[in-house]
Ligand code: KG4
């Protein structure tokens with residue numbers, strides 16, 4: 081961005097609960113450091129300064145939890161404590177910045193594992209206090225919804241978002257930053273959870289979503305056929321727990337048959353992708369949106385991506401994805417959302433904010449959003 085275009089006027093804001101004004105530059109010059117620690121990924125990113133995403137790092141704890149067959153919350157918290165501080169130093173180094181260049185610290189405040197969230201929140205608040213800059217807790221789901229804005233040709237508001245992660249499956253009408261209307265969601269297992277549980281049945285290591293998808297590539301379509309749940313009902317809700325049961329029943333007698341397992345993986349993936357695509361089509365028709373955003377870890381699924389691109393083509397709708405590493409948990413999406421909200425003058429109250437549950441439709445837009453997003 082041309083320097084001449086950058087506003088250099090200083091704004092003075094009084095963070096709620098703080099008695100001293102923090103001088104900070106106008107939106108385009110903010111450098112925001114973000115920390116993500118809601119589950120089993122420790123992640124740090126720096127966004128802003130007129131350059132968009134400047135540096136980021138993700139450390140996955142998968143190996144730590146794999147032996148237990150799922151995430152162990154206490155182990156996750158301890159590993160975030162071990163990893164986050166050195167990752168922050170590393171990301172600052174990669175961005176060519178020092179602590180003095182950081183104008184705000186944001187962190188994932190929920191939803192997620194409460195202990196893991198508290199580690200990120202505690203570190204973020206401490207750094208913000210030491211560096212005399214504002215801090216702000218960000219909703220993890222908002223991060224996922226905005227992740228496509230990290231890409232070079234970002235979609236513009238409004239859009240329909242299909243958010244499919246390990247903990248959530250929802251169709252969201254996104255009118256703008258903080259304006260989210262949930263059209264439908266899973267009444268039981270999330271799509272990622274259904275992938276992971278079925279993968280476990282098939283004997284695949286945790287987390288099995290991507291492994292099941294890889295196995296499905298070697299399978300034959302049509303040998304097994306699973307139900308497409310909830311399609312007979314109006315509305316946009318999902319239910320995936322029955323698919324796991326269908327997989328369990330179909331597996332009987334084939335426990336040691338690798339070929340049958342691959343065919344079963346393919347049938348499961350086809351049923352899940354089909355169901356997501358059909359409900360998404362309905363939501364596109366109902367809202368009339370011309371842009372579809374696919375976000376969350378399951379958005380990395382190649383077959384789902386292809387199916388929704390095809391749907392977009394059929395309906396003259398633009399389908400926008402973050403790249404796969406911005407579909408799964410990362411701090412870049414938290415940095416982008418945090419940059420937007422900090423630029424608009426939002427601040428945390430005093431104290432440490434962490435919420436295990438934090439529904440997306442509790443969020444509100446910030447006071448103003450001009451200059452909030454960078455290319
Ligand atoms: O968004 P995410 O990284 O974490 C949550 O916020 O939950 O999503 C993780 C989920 C896991 O259930 C994982 O198995 C699934 O996304 N996943 C996939 C693929 N890659 C990750 N599921 C299907 N196909 C994939 N390629």
Ligand code: ZN
Nearest residue numbers: 224245408409
């Ligand atoms: Zn996530």
